[in-house]
Amino acid sequence: MPERTLRRRWGIWWLWGWLCCGLVLWSPLLGAQPTTDALELRVYSSPEGLHLSTELPVELPKAIEDALQQGIPLFFVAEAQVLRQRWYWSAQTVAQTVRYMRLSYQPLTRRWRLVVSPSPIDRSGLGVVPGNNHDSLAEALAAMKRIARWKIADAPALEAGGQYVVQLRFRLDTSQLPRTLQVGMLGRSSWNLVLQGSQPVLWELAP
Template identity: 50%
Template sequence: MVCACLWLLGCCLAAPHAAVAQTAAAEVGELQLERTEDGLYLGTTLQFDLPDLVEDALYKGIPMVFVADAQVLRDRWYWSGRLVAEATRYLRLSYQPLTRRWRLSISAVPFSNSGLGVMLVQKFDDYADALSAIQRFARWKIAEPDAIKADAVHTVDFRFRLDMSQLPRPLQIGAVGSASWNLLVSRSQRLPAEPAK
């Protein structure tokens, strides 16, 4: 009886640490910010493994939607930063069990059942390749040139998350408050003022 109680206590204490370890391993690499005449571009690489429950749902044919947000704030000495630009990218990953292929759809607007809107669609034979495509951001335009002042310091806040609101209703109910469905990585980086010419 005592052994069973100790084993149960050990399992309860180990479970939260396992969830923390999984989220602690997720991170955003350095943000590569490129200021050009066309605007401000962001590039980065994410490092994470999808939670087991998310991966299992994918293999059962349930699509997962991820959201990447980038905010550009102009620093102000007298108050918090002023939001000058914002960009959002939606990524939907799905698995087709019949063809055993992965499909990644990328859009600047939320996905809807109407099928309207411009999006990029990529297909992959391998799960690792599809996940790698989600984790790479290259030359993503996050601000127009007139939004960025050359003589001001800006801060770029980047966030990537699993959109729980896009899950089927039964999964939403089970996922509320569960660390097993959590995926959120973020990073902030300063964009210094351009040197005077």
């Protein structure tokens, strides 16, 4: 093998080794990958459209629970998409629905409050969006985890005999956290709470 080719190969391997080392050293600073668990989805068809039910396996890390106990409200987002499978092209999004949740602790009353809305919730929590009070965090989480018969697509958007995939993604909206807390959580994987899942569906109802 010519000496020039050998030096070039050694240079490539040396550069690759340094890149790998750099990724290992910098990964804690860049933030670990989000904690992602698969969701079990149950999708139902009706003359009105597609409905989604699931039980979110949400387990709050201690850092998140401590923030709640200190009176810091946390915001969660559940995003559902209905994709149409196409053999000749990439999947087409035919419907997209979002559910916003605000979980907070009220130290004066020692009660937990959960607000659920189809539109973004103001950080202050004020407005016309109704909420429910709960006596414990476990009770509030149980209400937040339960998604029952959530309408995610209207019938006119679906084609009879069409093959679809329903995708659900649940996450903690860290952009709604106080700025000081956002800086402090840099590199902490416990704040990257993400759950996601998918389910194929065949729409057989005529429009």
